[in-house]
Amino acid sequence: MKKTSILNIPNSLSFYRILVSPLILFFALSGQESLYAFFLVINLLSDVFDGYIARKYSMETEFGARLDSVADIFTYLLAFTGIYIFKLEDFLPHLTGFVIFAMIMASTQVLSLFRFGRLPSFHLYSTKIGGYIQGAFFIVLFTYDLVIPLYYLMISWGIMSAIEHITLQLILTRMRSNVRGLYWILKEKRQ
Secondary structure, eight states, rough: OOOOOOHHHHHHHHHHHHTTTHHHHHHTTTTTTHHHHHHHHHHHHHHHHHEEEEETTTTHHHHHHHHHHHHHHHHHOOOOHHIIIIIHHHHHGHHHHHHHHHHHHHHHHHHHHHHHOOOOOOOHHHHHHHHHHHHHHHHHHHTTOOOHHHHEEEEEEHHHHHHHHHHHHHHHOOOOSSOOOOOHHHHHHHH
């Protein structure tokens, strides 16, 4: 990873996502679904842009990878909170799959804390794609409605991605940031 200043646009976007999280939580807890959805969508879109800008303009840093991961956790927690507050009735028939999805996603964080003493910042290709799918799902959910095929695509992809994530945590001897995926780690180990 190149040495770059931590004061850059991608990190500023990640800081924004963290700093605005209490406001989004306030909108959720006070029942202001439109404001909640508006700011959650901004958080989701800024997550796409921070990664793109960091890669495109060689602004990737270890600090930025970790900061982005923390901002991702805040955004997930806010999305789950919004589902519980605003969309639980829609989710009740599909709740089992969602709970399994949430538990597996949480287990990637817990395993990393247990095994490496810090939150993961792999940014696997599968999790990036999953993040786009999840972002699209949450945007559609809070601006339109629950779309069942998109819901099950999100759940399925998220679980497969989490399994890859957990497998890497069990294979690697130290936490690394910006790992592309299991294929590349196995290829690296063969060489």
